[in-house]
Each structure stands twice: as C-alpha cells, then as structure tokens.
Amino acid sequence: MNPRPKVHDLMIVFDAITTGQGGVAALKEAIPDIINFVALADCFERIGVLAYRNYSSNNVIQWSGWCSPFSTTGCVSQDDILNFVQALELPEDSKDNSHGASKAALAKAYQEMRPDANATIILLYTCAPPMFDQTSGHYNLEQITLDEGRSCLHARYDGVSTNTGHFISSGSSSIYTSSNLAINYIDGDEGYKRSVLKQLDRIIDTKMSVIAIHPLYGPLWHAVCSDQTDNNNNNNTNNMKKSLLKKFGAHLNLITDVRDKKQTQAWLEESYNVFHEINDAILTIPSEHQFPLIYADPGTIYLQPNQDDAALTRAQLLDIGRSCDKDILRRLGNVLIRMHYLTERPAALLAAYTISLGIVPLLHVAVPQLVAFRDKWNTTKKPETWSTGCLSLLLKADRFLEKRGLVSPGEESILRVEDRKLFQTLVDYKKLEKSLTATLNVKVGWHPSNIEAAVIHVETCHTCNRRRSVTVMTSDGICRYCSAGRNAIDAPEDHDESTLVLWTECGSCQAQYIVDDNKGKSPKCFYCRSGCTAQTVECSKCLSRIIWPEEIRPKGLDLSSFQCYACVSGVSTIESRKTTVRDLVEQNVSSFLRNDDDVITNPLKGMSLFDIASSCDLAHLSSKVQVLPENNSPLLLDGKLIHNQTDLKAKLRDMILPQETEECAFCLEEKPDLQFVCTDTRCSAFHEYRQYISGDFYYPSLEVNSRVTQQDTTTFTVNLAQPFAVGTVPHGGYISAMFLRAASTYLTPYNQPDTFAAHWHFLSATHTGPAVLVVEEVRRGRALSILHITLYQEGLLSDSPWISDKSKKKVAAYVTNNLLNGERGLSLPTGFELSASPPPVDLTKLAIEQDPNWERLHMVVMDVAPMMQHVEFYFPKHKQTPPATWDLWLRMSNNERWTTWALGYIADVAPALIIEGYRPTDLDAPVPKDRFAFDKIYWMPTVSMSLDVKKALPKEGEEWLRIRISAKVIKDGRYDAEVIVFDREDDVVALSNHVALILDGERNWGREEKL
Structure with missing residues (x-):
C-alpha cells in the first residue's frame, strides 16, 4: 500500500439496545458499504465493531475484533466481521431498552486501541444518551458524547475545547482525504491496481448500486476503464479488469430496486466507455480508409450459415461501443466485409424500393438502373413480376419520380406509358377482388x-x-x-x-x-x-x-x-340492411367492372395476376378493363334502388381504390394531398406537407379535422385529432364545433340547419382518437328543434350500435336549431355598447400587420399549447381595458373562413388568454402579488359553456371576427369568462359564457395518453 503519514483505525461503537430493531437493521445494511469504502480508500488500516446493551442483558459487550482489508496477520477477515454484524440480535420492543452500558463499551474500546500515538476514530452510534440531568437534556448530544468519552478514558484530546464543545480546533492542520484516489490508481504499481480491482469486485458482489451514489467511485471507475498504461506487461491486471467490466454488466440486471437500477444504469452509461481503445484502433488505419463510417441496422443483418441466426439486438450494438466483445466484433465483421452482388432484376427491384423510400442520395444510381430494365417488366417469362406487391412497388417508385418533377405525367420514366396503365389496371382489379367480402350498410325501400x-x-x-x-x-x-x-x-x-x-x-x-x-x-x-x-x-x-x-x-x-x-x-319504409361488396357486384357488375369483350375470362374468381397475364391480350387489357368506371347507372340490391347511392359509391371508391396517402412530416398523419417543400429537383429536402401552409409552419384544417360521419340516423363518428389538443386533451371548442356540425347534419332534412342556442358540460377529460356522438331528440317542432347530444369514448364498437356498456360519457350538450335567416319577429334597439370601445382597424393593413392601432399577440401559452397558433390573434397596441378584459381580432392561420358551426370553436379559443395576461413579462423583476411566476404553467379546462347565436355567418364564411373576452372573478383556481363575437360590421354574432378551472399543467401534460 502507499505510505501514509499516520496510521488510523476506525471503531464503530454501537448501541444495540436503545436504537431498536430499525437501528440494528440499518447498521447491518451500512457495515458492508463502510468496510468496502475503507478498504478501497485506504483511509483506515483496521476497522472493528463493538456492540453494547444494558447491564441486564446476557451479552453486555460484543466485540468483533480488528479487521484489516489488506492484511490477515492477527486480524479477522472481512467475511468474519460481516458475519458478526449479521448475527447481532435484534432487541425486543416489549422489554426495557433504556440505560445502555455506554461506559463499559467505551472502556472496552480503550482496551482495544493501539498503545502508541496512532489515532483511533470512534463512531458512537446511539439513540439514548446517558446522564440527562448532568447534560441539560438529551438535545445537547455533542457535549454528552465528548464528556462521556473523556470521563471513561481519562484521555487528553488536544483538539477538544471543554468550553465550546468543538471537536476539531480551528487551528488544526489539513486533514488527509482520498480525493486523489483515481490518480493514485493510474500512478500505482500492478500490486496496488490488483488490490483496487479486487475491492471493486467485492463491492459489485455486495451492493453494486452504491458505486453510482458515492462520489469516490465515479473518478476511480473512470480511471479503471480508461487505464492504458503498461497493457502489454500487466496481463493479469488487464484480465482482472476485463472480468470486472463483464461482471458489472451482468450484475446490473440483478438489482431489484427499480430506482437503484435506473440510477446505476444511467451512471454506467455516462462513465463507461472505451474511447481510447476505439480511437487507437482507428488511428492504426491509414487516413484514407478511416471514413466514411458505416451504420448497421440490426433488422437487416444476416449471419453466416454456421452462426446463430439471431440478428444483432440494439443492446448488442451498444455493447460494441462499450466492451468491444470479440464475439460481437466477429459477427459485425461478417456484416462489414461481405458484399452481395445482385443480378439485373433483383437490382432493379432494390432500386425501386430505394426510390419508393425517398432516399434522395441514391436517386442518381437507382434511376438509371430502373431505366435500363424498363422494357423487361412486361413479360410472362418472370411469373414473380405478376404480383400485387411487385407491381405496386414499381408504380410507387414511378409516382415518386413524377411528384419530384423528375418526369412529366404521361412520359416514360422507369416504366413505359403502356406498362404503367397496364400495371395500374391489374393492381386495381386485385383491390376490387380483395374487397368482395367487405360488409356495407345500405338503405333500401321496405x-x-x-x-x-x-x-x-x-x-x-x-x-x-x-x-x-x-x-x-x-x-x-x-x-x-x-x-x-x-x-x-x-x-x-x-x-x-x-x-x-x-x-x-x-x-x-x-x-x-x-x-x-x-x-x-x-x-x-x-x-x-x-x-x-x-x-x-x-x-x-x-x-x-x-x-x-x-x-x-x-x-x-x-x-x-x-x-x-x-x-x-x-x-x-326505408330499411338499413347489411350486404357485401360481392352481392352488389353480382347485381351491378357494370358499375364495378368494365370488361369489354370478356378480355378477362371468369372475372373476380380468384385468378392470379400471372394467370390473367398469360391468358389474355395484355396489349389491349388496360383499354378494355376498368375498375369502378364512371357511369350513371344506379345501384340496385335485390331489384330495389339503393337510397344512399352517393355516399355508398364514395365509400366503395375509398375502399377499393383508396387515394395514395403519405405520412406528413409535420403532423405525422396519413394524408392524400401532400406536396413537397421544395420544387427544385436538385434539392434533397424531400419532406412532404399538407396543403395548408403559412410561412414555414404547418397549420391543420379545422374543417377537415372536425368532420362528422353519420353512421345511422342518430349516430355520428368523429376523430379527435392531436393538432387540436391542448397537451393530451382535445380542445373543448374544437369538440363543440363537432357537436354543431352533427346537429346541423341531423336537422338539415327538416330545414333547421343552424344552431342558435347550445349548452355543453365537459364531464371528464377526452383524449385523441375515435369518438361517437349519439343524438337524442328532445323536441322536434316546425320552428325549432332541441337535441341532446352525448360524446362517448372508450369501449367503442366498429359497427352498430357503435358504443358498448364500457363506453364512457365524456361531453354532453343540449343544442337548439332553426333556420337563422328565416327568423321573423319583433326586433327592438337595446342601446348596448362596449365600455372602452376598441380602436378602429383597417383589416387590409392588419392582414399584413401594418395597422397603426393593432398588433399580433403572442403569449407563452401559445408555445406550450401549439393548437393556439392555429388562430392569429391581434390586440390593441395601447390596451385601455382592465387586465381581465381583452379585445381581439381573429382569423385562421391557414386562411380558412369562419362559418356558423365554427362559432363553438371561436367561443372557447380565447378565454385562456385572460389568465395568461397575468403572466409577468420581466423575467428578472420580482413577481408582483397580483401576478404569477413566469415559468409556471397552467391548464385552463372548460367545465361548462353556453352559446347564443344572434346572426348567421355567410355560407362562404368570414375571414375576420372580433371578440371581447372578460372575466369578473378569478378565485381559488376557478374563473368565469364572457365572450362576445362581432363581425366586421360591428354586429353581435354570438354570446358565450364559461365556467373554467385553473389547474397545474402537470395535470394535463403529465397525464398518460390513452391508446
């Protein structure tokens, strides 16, 4: 061991009676960590444990003997002292556990100390100090401990002042610590390193998680992992280190405590790397061969026939960078050094797959490969070509090049024009055949x-x-x-x-x-x-x-x-019946398939595409065969006209010939109307986006995302989209717009399409995904009708009755409809006008943010809840209203128009801004009493909302609407909100009143989203 200026011993004097069962159990858990620490830090030469009880016990004093981690001469082993601690008897809570034999214990300690000048550090572990009367109570623990020791040992301790109770005098010299242990390891000899590695191995066996907690072990572990000194001369040390590294990884999975395991795993990932080994290995390679680096996808790795056929896992790939395990390196080498040469046709298919994935850097090699093979696809000598998968892949790659502008529509690219038509016809034919078993709901006469x-x-x-x-x-x-x-x-x-x-x-x-x-x-x-x-x-x-x-x-x-x-x-007299596509095709074959001159014999009988290609005239097939031809022939079922012709034909077209959809790079939704960000064919930015774009940001469509689908007379299905959610909860105004659209669809046949009054109760938090609206007629009259509409989620069914006993009511509303433009009756002036009227506005200038009186509003909540950015808010530059009152001009960010059914969304889109108006803007200034902290995030869910529509908006919609929002009381996490909606003519369009809560944002953003 390295020399030390003075030898120290550590003795733990332990009160095994007054500490109770919990104290003894805590000591049993702590002693192994203490011994391991002492042995590794080399701060004590010996360690011992002395336990004492009260004088009525059989074993008043128990002494373990001295243990030296580095010497076995005349000392007990580490295992012996651990066994001694584990064998300590737990005190019985029912007995008198007071008046421990502390004096006798300290006397025994004095007997076991070294007789020379070397110091012994005593750790007195007790919960019931003696002599309360002489020490002014048990709170003066410092004086108790020192006085007790001096009175028992009669020993002078120069560093202690009787008057002050300080243990170490202010003038004492610096005390030795083990902060340089990592440096000592690097500079130490092989014997010292083996001793350290042996102690680390022992820590891993006893309690590995302590390594991630104690600050001593981090630098030491880094030093052990990064030590590259004398690798060739110290094979034994290197073998011990490699064994230690493997053992650490193996023992990590044995930790039962979840928190300890997570903390140890995180610590290991931060501390454990083999940068030096990897860097030295790279430097041994000539510079021209060092790059490019290779990424191996574990899902695409194939091994030698004589190896295990399990693909590399992500954990194994991570281990490559950590341990450079030779078995893993051998398997990885098989991936890196082997090359597969493909014949002409597989190479063309690989090129088509590359193009369909949109891997732009490979286009310059993939396109020529496909062009070279262009004239060889249309042949029956290769049966594997005539499959839906292969033809669809070629068509998808061809469409990709067309969308990129690399080829004009109707021109030859990677496919000949006639082959493109033929392959598309065959793929459509197979789609029709696969859909024959699908079930449909049709409406026919009785x-x-x-x-x-x-x-x-x-x-x-x-x-x-x-x-x-x-x-x-x-x-x-x-x-x-x-x-x-x-x-x-x-x-x-x-x-x-x-x-x-x-x-x-x-x-x-x-x-x-x-x-x-x-x-x-x-x-x-x-x-x-x-x-x-x-x-x-x-x-x-x-x-x-x-x-x-x-x-x-x-x-x-x-x-x-x-x-x-x-x-x-x-x-x-109108019945809803279930039927299949096959039944409709058999009774309306000309509406589903045009097959002139019977070019396909026995159509829709399950023939493979190869059989069709081999038995018919391929040159004329695309001109004589068409799936879902455009004709006006009505659909019949059992000789009766189908009532829902239009909807059924649209559904059949979506089912049989769905629009090609791609995943939007912004909202991650499958959409058919995507465009490329850059139209320059040389540009490698091939991300696609939806049709509504403002500047460089994506804004979803309220009209598209709030659509309702009528499944039967009283049931509508909707999808609550993530872009209109605040955190994990869909926005209440967005849901309200769906209610109004469902009510309009339901009552339009009775000439009552417009809502003029509605009241919502938001019963519990909704979540994104499918939902069902169920309509119940409360009253249907000639002038107006009242509906009760309920939104259900969870436990939904894919067919009638659409909801189950597991479905939960999330939102309920009463909606009253009539024909707003058909209203007639008494009208009188009220003299209503706003207090502190808003300033005048030039909407033309406001559209380009150049109006002198109004400016664009931005608040923190708009960053926290991006759906707030779907609407542009403008407020007066010189606000004259109270803090809880705002005048705002609104328009949609995607240039859509406000319509009557969208009033439910308008009424609820802005009340949260009332609370946000109290957020301070000066980050450095103290928070005023009438404000809240800048970094505090709140969620303001609506509990109930009412809507009173005074004026119908034009069918084409309004670009601009103005609102006045205000609150009267904000108290105890709850507030009210009044919303008045005006049009550009300053007419009142709608009134709305809210009851809303102010909750901690964690209630929303920390909420697990339902699947």
Whole structure:
C-alpha cells in the first residue's frame, strides 16, 4: 500500500439496545458499504465493531475484533466481521431498552486501541444518551458524547475545547482525504491496481448500486476503464479488469430496486466507455480508409450459415461501443466485409424500393438502373413480376419520380406509358377482388309481405261498379275479379281510401299490390304470371314501385311528388340492411367492372395476376378493363334502388381504390394531398406537407379535422385529432364545433340547419382518437328543434350500435336549431355598447400587420399549447381595458373562413388568454402579488359553456371576427369568462359564457395518453 503519514483505525461503537430493531437493521445494511469504502480508500488500516446493551442483558459487550482489508496477520477477515454484524440480535420492543452500558463499551474500546500515538476514530452510534440531568437534556448530544468519552478514558484530546464543545480546533492542520484516489490508481504499481480491482469486485458482489451514489467511485471507475498504461506487461491486471467490466454488466440486471437500477444504469452509461481503445484502433488505419463510417441496422443483418441466426439486438450494438466483445466484433465483421452482388432484376427491384423510400442520395444510381430494365417488366417469362406487391412497388417508385418533377405525367420514366396503365389496371382489379367480402350498410325501400295498410288510391271498376285499389285494375278499367269471371258475391266489398287491406311485393319484379286473405300463394303479381311487364309508379320517398296502369291514372298526377300508401300512412319504409361488396357486384357488375369483350375470362374468381397475364391480350387489357368506371347507372340490391347511392359509391371508391396517402412530416398523419417543400429537383429536402401552409409552419384544417360521419340516423363518428389538443386533451371548442356540425347534419332534412342556442358540460377529460356522438331528440317542432347530444369514448364498437356498456360519457350538450335567416319577429334597439370601445382597424393593413392601432399577440401559452397558433390573434397596441378584459381580432392561420358551426370553436379559443395576461413579462423583476411566476404553467379546462347565436355567418364564411373576452372573478383556481363575437360590421354574432378551472399543467401534460 502507499505510505501514509499516520496510521488510523476506525471503531464503530454501537448501541444495540436503545436504537431498536430499525437501528440494528440499518447498521447491518451500512457495515458492508463502510468496510468496502475503507478498504478501497485506504483511509483506515483496521476497522472493528463493538456492540453494547444494558447491564441486564446476557451479552453486555460484543466485540468483533480488528479487521484489516489488506492484511490477515492477527486480524479477522472481512467475511468474519460481516458475519458478526449479521448475527447481532435484534432487541425486543416489549422489554426495557433504556440505560445502555455506554461506559463499559467505551472502556472496552480503550482496551482495544493501539498503545502508541496512532489515532483511533470512534463512531458512537446511539439513540439514548446517558446522564440527562448532568447534560441539560438529551438535545445537547455533542457535549454528552465528548464528556462521556473523556470521563471513561481519562484521555487528553488536544483538539477538544471543554468550553465550546468543538471537536476539531480551528487551528488544526489539513486533514488527509482520498480525493486523489483515481490518480493514485493510474500512478500505482500492478500490486496496488490488483488490490483496487479486487475491492471493486467485492463491492459489485455486495451492493453494486452504491458505486453510482458515492462520489469516490465515479473518478476511480473512470480511471479503471480508461487505464492504458503498461497493457502489454500487466496481463493479469488487464484480465482482472476485463472480468470486472463483464461482471458489472451482468450484475446490473440483478438489482431489484427499480430506482437503484435506473440510477446505476444511467451512471454506467455516462462513465463507461472505451474511447481510447476505439480511437487507437482507428488511428492504426491509414487516413484514407478511416471514413466514411458505416451504420448497421440490426433488422437487416444476416449471419453466416454456421452462426446463430439471431440478428444483432440494439443492446448488442451498444455493447460494441462499450466492451468491444470479440464475439460481437466477429459477427459485425461478417456484416462489414461481405458484399452481395445482385443480378439485373433483383437490382432493379432494390432500386425501386430505394426510390419508393425517398432516399434522395441514391436517386442518381437507382434511376438509371430502373431505366435500363424498363422494357423487361412486361413479360410472362418472370411469373414473380405478376404480383400485387411487385407491381405496386414499381408504380410507387414511378409516382415518386413524377411528384419530384423528375418526369412529366404521361412520359416514360422507369416504366413505359403502356406498362404503367397496364400495371395500374391489374393492381386495381386485385383491390376490387380483395374487397368482395367487405360488409356495407345500405338503405333500401321496405319489402312488405302481407302487411296491413290503407288502400289510399282507388278506381271504380267498369263492370261491377265497385271501388277497387288501382293495383288490381287492368288498363281497361276492369278489376281483376271481374276479368277473372268471379261472381260479385265472391268479390270483396268496395274499397275506399281508408280501407285496410293486405299489401305484398312481387318476388319477381318487386312491384307492390294488394292481395286477398289467401296467404299461401307465392308473391307474384298478375303481370308476371301473364308474362308481361307491370305498369308501375315510383314513390318519391321510399322508391317503391306501386302497380298503377297508365291508362287509368289521373291526368294531373305529378309523378315527381307521388308517395305510396305506406309513406302517406307514416309507415317506416326505408330499411338499413347489411350486404357485401360481392352481392352488389353480382347485381351491378357494370358499375364495378368494365370488361369489354370478356378480355378477362371468369372475372373476380380468384385468378392470379400471372394467370390473367398469360391468358389474355395484355396489349389491349388496360383499354378494355376498368375498375369502378364512371357511369350513371344506379345501384340496385335485390331489384330495389339503393337510397344512399352517393355516399355508398364514395365509400366503395375509398375502399377499393383508396387515394395514395403519405405520412406528413409535420403532423405525422396519413394524408392524400401532400406536396413537397421544395420544387427544385436538385434539392434533397424531400419532406412532404399538407396543403395548408403559412410561412414555414404547418397549420391543420379545422374543417377537415372536425368532420362528422353519420353512421345511422342518430349516430355520428368523429376523430379527435392531436393538432387540436391542448397537451393530451382535445380542445373543448374544437369538440363543440363537432357537436354543431352533427346537429346541423341531423336537422338539415327538416330545414333547421343552424344552431342558435347550445349548452355543453365537459364531464371528464377526452383524449385523441375515435369518438361517437349519439343524438337524442328532445323536441322536434316546425320552428325549432332541441337535441341532446352525448360524446362517448372508450369501449367503442366498429359497427352498430357503435358504443358498448364500457363506453364512457365524456361531453354532453343540449343544442337548439332553426333556420337563422328565416327568423321573423319583433326586433327592438337595446342601446348596448362596449365600455372602452376598441380602436378602429383597417383589416387590409392588419392582414399584413401594418395597422397603426393593432398588433399580433403572442403569449407563452401559445408555445406550450401549439393548437393556439392555429388562430392569429391581434390586440390593441395601447390596451385601455382592465387586465381581465381583452379585445381581439381573429382569423385562421391557414386562411380558412369562419362559418356558423365554427362559432363553438371561436367561443372557447380565447378565454385562456385572460389568465395568461397575468403572466409577468420581466423575467428578472420580482413577481408582483397580483401576478404569477413566469415559468409556471397552467391548464385552463372548460367545465361548462353556453352559446347564443344572434346572426348567421355567410355560407362562404368570414375571414375576420372580433371578440371581447372578460372575466369578473378569478378565485381559488376557478374563473368565469364572457365572450362576445362581432363581425366586421360591428354586429353581435354570438354570446358565450364559461365556467373554467385553473389547474397545474402537470395535470394535463403529465397525464398518460390513452391508446
């Protein structure tokens, strides 16, 4: 060991009775760390533990003996002293544990000290000091300890002053510390280094996490890892060091305490590196071969056939930089030194894959490779080419080059023009075939089968002079009873408009007519039985066809407004049915697939693309085959017209021929309308963005992200998008806009599309993702209607009824609609005007931020919640209103327009600014009493909100709207807000009142987002 100016011993005198069970347990845990520290720091030559109890105990004094970490002569071993501590008996809490034998313990300590001048440091570990009466109570612990020691040992200690109680005098010399332990290790000989490594190995075995906590071990561990001195001469030391490094990594996973494990892992990553070894290895290579460096993706690494076929993991790649393990280096070498030479076709596919990924630096080699192979794709000699995956890859690479502007539409690039059309047709054909099993909801007219209903339309028979339903009359004006030669007595009584009869539908032509009580006959009309076509009229509402011969129809009959007997009687005649794409294709094949001259034999029967290419005329296939051709043919299901034709065709097109989507580099959403940031084909910046761009920042569309989809009469589905969330919670005004759009869609058929009153309650925090709106009619009238709408999340279903018993109500609202522009009634002036009217504005100049009275507003909350930047806020340069009152001009950052349904969003977009107005702007000045700290982040969720719409906005929308927001009381984490919305004509558009909370931002930004 290195010489020291003076030898010191450490003795721990331990009160094993008054400290209780917790004290003994703490000592048992601390002693191993103390011994390891003493041995490693070399600050004490010997260490011992002396435990004492009260005089009534069997073992009043227990002494471990002296332990020397570096010498075994006349001393107990480290294991012996550890076993001594572990064997200490825990005191019983039920016994009298007072009056410990401290004097006897200190006397024993004096006996075991060195007789010479070398010092022994005594650590007195006790919880119940003796002689309270003589020491003025147990709080004067310093005096107690020193007086007790002196009185027992009768020893002079020059550094102690009886009057002051100081342990070390102010004039004492500097005390030796182990701060230079790392330097000592580097400068030490091999024996010293082996001793240090041995002690570190022992620490790893006993309690490894202490290495990350104690400041002594950090510099020492760095020194051990970075020591490069005499590597060739000290093989034993190097072997010990390598073994130690491996052992450290292996023991890390054995730490059970999560906090200790995380702290040790972080400390290891910061302290443990082999920079010197890597740097020396690099310097041994000629400079021209040192770069470029290679990155190996663990998911693309393939090993030798005789090696383990498991790919390198991320942890192993990290170990390459840490330990340079020879096994890992051998496997990595197989990756770096092997090259795969591809034949012409695989090389072309690899080039197409490279282009489709958008790896711009490789375009200059990938494009020529594909161009060289351009004329070799369209051949049946390579069956593997004729697959959806291969053709789609080629088309995607071709589209990428077209979007980059490297080739004009219609020109040859990596594909010939005719091949591009052919491959796209075949891919579309396969998409149609794969979608045949998909389920759809269609709306069709009802199918009556002996249903009782009124006759409604009657005509008098020329033969029997009885009034009959027009469905049983012939074109000659004779009823079918007379034409069949039946006696009048056998025929039914006269029919009038209200007579209840049985209605049925012909199974062949789907024409509806009345029948007698004979329910056993098959549903087949007179015309189909006679082999001729039935003369029918079509109901304008349910599209059902009713038999009514043309010759006996009234001359003034308006067929465009004709309604059948069932619709006139109020019967529900439109049914929602489930069907598959296959059923629709079989009954409407020309609307799904144009296959001229049957160029594809047995279409949609599961033939592979290679079989199709081998058996048909490829040269003309793209001109004779088309998926979802543009035609006006109506879709039928079981002979009935489908009511939701437009929506169904759009859904089928999205399902079968979806738009090509890419991931936006800004919002990370899949979008079909992306553009490139730079149109210069030489530019390598190939990030794509959505269509709404202002300056160099992306602003999402409120109109797109708040769309509602009507699944059935009372159910709407929405998606709460992340760009309109404040932290993890979607914005309340954004959700309110969805409510208004759903109410408008629901009530538009009743000519009540406009909301003029609404009230929301935000029951619990929503989260981004799908949601369901359920509409309940509270009142439906001719002038106005009231709806109760509830938003559900969690436990949602993919089909009707869309919600389950696990779904949770998140937001509820009452919405009242009418036709705002159709309102008529008494109007009177009120004389209302704002206090402290806002200054005048020139909106043309404001649009370019040159208005003399208004300027752009920016607050900290707009950085914390980026969705606030979707709206541009402008406020007066010279604010005249109170601190809780703001006048603001608003417009959307993406140049969209404000519409009536967007008033829900407008009403809630600004109230949080009231609170933000109290944030100080001078970071260095003290925080005023009526403000809060600059760096304090709050979340202001809305609890309830009302909306009163006074004026409908134009259909094309308004670019600018002005609002006055104000609060009356801000107290105890809650505030109110009043919002008045004005248009550019200074007319009041809407009023809104809020109840909102002021919560710590951690309640939102620290909240785990639901999946």
